Amino acid sequence: MKNQITIGLLGFGVVGSGVAKILQNHQEDLRHKLGVPVTIKKVLVKHIDKQRGTEFASDVFTNNLNDVINDPSIDLIVEVIGGTSEAKDAIERSLRAGKGVVTANKDVMAEYGMELLKLADENKCDLFYEASVGGGIPLIRTLEDGLASDRIRALTGIVNGTTNFILTKMKHENMSYEDALAEATELGFAEADPSADVDGIDAARKMVILASLSFSMEVRLEDVLVRGLKEIQDGDLELAAWFGYTVKLAGSAKKDVDGIEVAVEPVFFLNSHPLASVNNEYNAVYIYGDTVGETMFYGPGAGSLPTATSVTGDIIAACRNLLLGVNGKRLHAPQFERKVKSDSNRFSRYFHRIFVKDEVGVLSKLTAIYSEHGASLASVVQHPRKDGEGAELIFITHQMSRQQHLNIVNELNETSEVVSVLSHYRVEGEE
CATH class of the missing domain: 3.30.70.260 (ACT domain)
Structure with missing residues (x-):
């Protein structure tokens, strides 16, 4: 049995440094939960000479992916690079090298998730991606394990903290869209280029991941109807309030005998609906199952530490599988053929x-x-x-x-x- 787990960390930005901090500060807890220490041996960065204010020795950092993937002592790869092509290549190479992967990359999982999960199965590796949706909310693990015995019929929710923050400020503080976006950017909830958030693309990618998992069917980004915040006109929020509604940029997915429907768009929610009261950067997802009925999952959907917490949760799950020798035992092939409603x-x-x-x-x-x-x-x-x-x-x-x-x-x-x-x-x- 292994006496320790070693990690190769790809990326040391806001999320990557957060993951490193959690692993360093929680060593006693990790040793108690797993029975062995978990250490980061290599960290892939773009600029080795950059000052980072970290406890890691300088030789831990590298700008060569081969130094991480080809190191036989590294058991697990954690990908928090972001973007698509570079991250996808790193995940593929890691899986082919027989190393399990934990990723927070919603872009890669939305576009290539089925392909990568199949590759993980073929190479008897784990691929965990909890942090790709919902920040600190354990949605993926709930769907895979907690609700595994149920048949999910529909889910609807707020899965983008940036747009929810903007709409909250516009409704409750009468801010303009521009001022609300500026505050979201200042607080770190919005990127310098917020188009993926405000145009609904970020939420659409997350809904692809959730719908694919919920319905055991390949769902593609092109299957999602997408409308962003630009659809909201002056006076719409006031009219919604006058009629007893609250406007939220929401994702929805449903499945029945006719197929699936997936959408991301501004929606009028009756004020008594649970999602109407979800404010600021928080996310919430309402799940409808045949046997469990209605359940709602709520938590912070934006910010570095909630995401880093989800990544670390996946790391613990992957480490357990490695220690028990059951990594790569879960098959991910979809059960149903893709069928999209008209x-x-x-x-x-x-x-x-x-x-x-x-x-x-x-x-x-x-x-x-x-x-x-x-x-x-x-x-x-x-x-x-x-x-x-x-x-x-x-x-x-x-x-x-x-x-x-x-x-x-x-x-x-x-x-x-x-x-x-x-x-x-x-x-x-x-x-």
Whole structure:
């Protein structure tokens, strides 16, 4: 039996240095949990001469990946480089060398997860990726182990802390989008280039990972309907509050006999919905299972230490498998063939905000359009515009297909009495 576990750490940025700090500070706890010490032997960095203020000796750092992967004494690789191509190559080479991998890389796992998990199976290695979704929330482990006996039907949640922080500031402090984004950047919740967050791409990648695991099916990024914060127009948050809703950029995934549907978009959540009260950088995911019913997982979704904590949790799991000699025993092949629903089989309620000319008969003409498309209306409200030009009609529909929704929006935009469809949202919560 091994008398210690040695780690090769790829990357020493915010998350990598956090992982190193946790491992160094918790050696007594790790030895108690595992029975052996866990040490970092090599750290891959871009610039060896950079001052880092760490307890590691200078010979621990290297800029050559071969120094880490080809070291026979290193048992486990921890990848926190970030990005796609370099990280994917490092994970592949590590697995082919027979070394288990722990990664926090959502980009790689969303695009190449199935391929890499298959490679891990072929080489009898572990590949853990808890930190790729949800920061400090143990979602992956819950789906793989805690809910393994259940059949997951749907999940919906807030999986991007940056956008949730921005929307919280806009709603509760009346901040502009620009000011809220600036504060998120200052606090380290947003990257210098926030486009992946605010455009919904980051959340979409996480939903690919969660949906693939939940439904035991290959889900691709191209399968996800994505709409970002740019879809939110001036006045939408106030209108949502007036109707008793809160706007969240949410991910959703559902599976039934017709296939799967996965989306990331701004959603109107009824204020009584648990996700409506999830604020700031926190994430929360609601999971619906056949036997367990509804469960919700909540925690910090942004920040270096929550992510580093998840990475370290995976390290402990991988170390246990190594010590027990059961690493690489879990098969990851999908159970079901990929089948994605058409828009005609995706059903929801919708909020439509329509800028119309202030003319007689406009309301009856527009409601007739909904009727012609087989859609019924739950609420109809007319709002005056601040500029005094025309009027705004607010329609909240009963359940209808996304195809009906798209057809209605297209026809509304082509109607002479309509200036424009200002915004539209999916609505979640009891009618």
